[in-house]
Amino acid sequence: MNRTRTAWLFLTPALLVLGVFFILPVIGALGLSLTDYDLYALADIRNLRFVGLHNYWALLQRPLFWSALGNTFYFVAVGVPLSIGASLGSALLLNSPLARLKSFHRTVLFAPVVTTVVAVAVIWRYLFNTKYGLVNYGLAGLGLDPVDWLGDPHWAMPTIIAFAVWKNFGYNMIIFLAGLQAIPPELYEAARIDGASGWRQFRHITLPMLKPTMLLVMVLTVAGYFQLFAEPYVMTEGGPLQSTVSVLYLMYDDGFKWWNLGVASAVAFTLFGVILAITITMLRLMRRREPA
Amino acid sequence: MTARRRPARASRWCAALLLVGLAACGAPPRNQNTLTFWAMGREAEAVTQLMPAFEREHPDIRVDVQELPWKAAHQKLLTAIAGDTTPDVAQLGNTWIAELQALDALEPLQPYVARSSGIQPADYFPGIWATNRIDGTLYGIPWYVDTRLLFYRRDLLKAAGFDAPPRDWAEWSRQMAALQARAAPGHYAILLPTNEFEQLLSLALQQDEPLLRDGGRYGNFESAGFKRALAFYVDIFKRHEAPLLANTEVPNPWVEVGRGVYAFYFSGPWNIGEFRHRLAPAQQGSWATAPLPGPHGPGAGIASGSSLVIFRHARHKAQAWQLIEYLSRPAVQQKFYALLGDMPPRRSAWQGTALRSDPAVQAFRDQLERVKPTPPVPEWERIVTEMQLVAAQAAHGELTVDQAAAEIDRRADAILAKRRWMLDRAHGERR
Numbered sequence: 001m002n003r004t005r006t007a008w009l010f011l012t013p014a015l016l017v018l019g020v021f022f023i024l025p026v027i028g029a030l031g032l033s034l035t036d037y038d039l040y041a042l043a044d045i046r047n048l049r050f051v052g053l054h055n056y057w058a059l060l061q062r063p064l065f066w067s068a069l070g071n072t073f074y075f076v077a078v079g080v081p082l083s084i085g086a087s088l089g090s091a092l093l094l095n096s097p098l099a100r101l102k103s104f105h106r107t108v109l110f111a112p113v114v115t116t117v118v119a120v121a122v123i124w125r126y127l128f129n130t131k132y133g134l135v136n137y138g139l140a141g142l143g144l145d146p147v148d149w150l151g152d153p154h155w156a157m158p159t160i161i162a163f164a165v166w167k168n169f170g171y172n173m174i175i176f177l178a179g180l181q182a183i184p185p186e187l188y189e190a191a192r193i194d195g196a197s198g199w200r201q202f203r204h205i206t207l208p209m210l211k212p213t214m215l216l217v218m219v220l221t222v223a224g225y226f227q228l229f230a231e232p233y234v235m236t237e238g239g240p241l242q243s244t245v246s247v248l249y250l251m252y253d254d255g256f257k258w259w260n261l262g263v264a265s266a267v268a269f270t271l272f273g274v275i276l277a278i279t280i281t282m283l284r285l286m287r288r289r290e291p292a
Numbered sequence: 293m294t295a296r297r298r299p300a301r302a303s304r305w306c307a308a309l310l311l312v313g314l315a316a317c318g319a320p321p322r323n324q325n326t327l328t329f330w331a332m333g334r335e336a337e338a339v340t341q342l343m344p345a346f347e348r349e350h351p352d353i354r355v356d357v358q359e360l361p362w363k364a365a366h367q368k369l370l371t372a373i374a375g376d377t378t379p380d381v382a383q384l385g386n387t388w389i390a391e392l393q394a395l396d397a398l399e400p401l402q403p404y405v406a407r408s409s410g411i412q413p414a415d416y417f418p419g420i421w422a423t424n425r426i427d428g429t430l431y432g433i434p435w436y437v438d439t440r441l442l443f444y445r446r447d448l449l450k451a452a453g454f455d456a457p458p459r460d461w462a463e464w465s466r467q468m469a470a471l472q473a474r475a476a477p478g479h480y481a482i483l484l485p486t487n488e489f490e491q492l493l494s495l496a497l498q499q500d501e502p503l504l505r506d507g508g509r510y511g512n513f514e515s516a517g518f519k520r521a522l523a524f525y526v527d528i529f530k531r532h533e534a535p536l537l538a539n540t541e542v543p544n545p546w547v548e549v550g551r552g553v554y555a556f557y558f559s560g561p562w563n564i565g566e567f568r569h570r571l572a573p574a575q576q577g578s579w580a581t582a583p584l585p586g587p588h589g590p591g592a593g594i595a596s597g598s599s600l601v602i603f604r605h606a607r608h609k610a611q612a613w614q615l616i617e618y619l620s621r622p623a624v625q626q627k628f629y630a631l632l633g634d635m636p637p638r639r640s641a642w643q644g645t646a647l648r649s650d651p652a653v654q655a656f657r658d659q660l661e662r663v664k665p666t667p668p669v670p671e672w673e674r675i676v677t678e679m680q681l682v683a684a685q686a687a688h689g690e691l692t693v694d695q696a697a698a699e700i701d702r703r704a705d706a707i708l709a710k711r712r713w714m715l716d717r718a719h720g721e722r723r
Binding site for chain 2: 036
């Protein structure tokens with residue numbers, strides 16, 4: 001009994017902080033999403049109405065919500081595999097016994113993660129400028145036509161994906177590197193004695209041994225990529241033709257531009273539901289494939 | 293509450309000290325008469341240069357100009373109102389006045405104007421002054437004005453057989469058709485960026501019908517007048533006299549007008565400076581400005597710009613009013629125009645040589661006599677944003693004019709639902 005009480009005593013500070021700064025705001029936001037809190041309610045709380053699930057229902061009928069969801073899925077579906085591929089590839093290169101100046105390269109590859117999005121986005125906007133950008137300069141050198149990277153509705157999202165992948169792959173690379181270093185070298189030694197090629201070693205040793213790391217990285221990356229906001233906010237402001245409006249961007253517009261905090265909270269909880277459903281599905285699928 | 297009144301630099305130091313973990317932060321000397329003045333973007337930079345003269349005239353007042361970036365200003369203002377940390381005076385885009393008034397954040401200014409010798413309402417352009425009145429009460433004093441009109445290539449128009457810019461829609465249509473007939477491939481009669489609402493809004497304000505009906509309860513976009521404006525706008529795109537481009541895709545419209553890619557450019561006063569700055573001296577004679585043509589003769593334009601407001605919770609209202617009076621003096625407004633090119637809202641300020649001798653600004657002077665305010669409802673900015681999104685779809689040919697008008701009404705009515713409920717409830721209570 002005494003031990004239990006001591007344990008709770010140790011937990012109290014953390015629980016207090018969590019409760020005040022996380023659980024209470026979440027409950028508050030959930031309550032807010034059931035009301036029509038807006039500018040008028042800010043002026044006078046008597047203008048607040050309880051609307052039940054109306055915000056959610058109206059959201060499902062908004063074409064912009066569906067196109068924002070589509071844009072977000074596009075970003076996740078293309079961005080996550082690319083990002084994980086880039087992370088795994090660079091981790092393998094860094095982990096190779098042939099690699100030189102490892103800590104230098106590790107630092108350089110990790111550097112984009114710790115730079116600020118806004119500062120880097122400004123530079124990327126220059127790189128991808130239609131007329132003066134280095135990227136189109138390179139294309140012209142290859143004899144290709146210039147591309148309106150951030151102004152063409154078909155190219156804006158790929159450009160944002162490239163930016164996000166470059167910005168984020170270093171983080172997962174570090175996690176993969178730790179996972180790779182934890183694989184016992186004896187396994188590779190045995191495989192080499194058995195005459196396994198480099199590719200077969202990767203398929204039958206590296207990948208299975210990395211599976212727990214991979215699962216962690218996938219869950220983190222998918223959840224992170226669904227919350228796409230800063231990249232379109234600084235690079236395209238949601239345009240052209242609303243082709244880079246993500247769900248979170250929609251929430252920002254509703255909440256902070258138009259001050260419809262009720263609707264914005266409903267968007268937030270809907271996005272939470274989507275991320276939760278996808279994460280659970282991913283965990284289930286990975287677990288099922290595991291040999292019993 | 294007292295920390296709010298300290299100069300910004302001091303609080304920034306406090307924040308920095310807190311960050312490195314030093315709790316001590318000595319109280320800086322507090323000046324009872326420090327006015328906090330929120331201004332946006334370039335205006336903030338320019339107005340800072342006007343403050344030393346004001347402080348010399350009023351040695352007991354110090355002005356702390358705090359700069360807000362335009363992009364974050366709206367959000368910052370609402371947050372300040374929610375948190376009761378509003379400044380004394382602020383520059384406010386005049387379409388935001390209705391919104392802040394709905395939050396009961398602004399001080400009515402009529403009593404101040406009545407006592408003032410410097411500010412005479414009759415000296416102001418009536419359309420601009422009207423944007424500052426909500427339900428008959430005055431909440432802001434116009435600071436500078438902005439409207440949209442035509443920039444055009446005089447030589448191209450001449451080559452197409454026209455000596456003067458258009459005065460009505462029919463003539464304008466004829467000129468655009470003639471220009472387009474002579475245009476090289478990839479050249480257009482006019483540039484109307486599809487993501488800017490000001491152009492269609494200007495055409496819509498030229499109609500007799502109001503844009504909202506029943507006291508701002510419903511959209512009125514299915515009126516014959518709005519449909520006429522929308523059809524005129526959409527037809528320009530249908531006849532390929534304007535490209536379907538957003539302004540993000542035309543990073544340098546000035547050089548392109550200089551190259552003759554566009555013969556007309558429907559835009560605002562800041563372009564005067566841009567054209568002078570970016571076109572070669574030899575080309576300076578080729579461009580000019582013209583007031584907006586209307587359906588039957590010179591037409592109305594939009595009345596945008598910024599006003600100066602005093603917040604209801606300001607602590608130095610009398611001093612704040614002195615600052616507004618100072619900034620409204622014709623001589624100070626001329627200085628402000630010289631610094632920035634922002635056009636003054638009062639006729640007497642236009643008597644200055646810099647404005648009177650400049651041919652490019654005369655069209656604006658003329659247009660400002662015919663500007664009209666937009667409906668003073670807090671939801672207006674959202675409605676006009678939706679209007680343009682739908683209009684762009686119509687320009688792309690995805691909707692007919694009738695469908696687009698009905699869709700704009702549908703969206704406007706949805707946005708105004710809460711306002712209807714509030715007005716009806718207030719009406720019920722009064723009964």
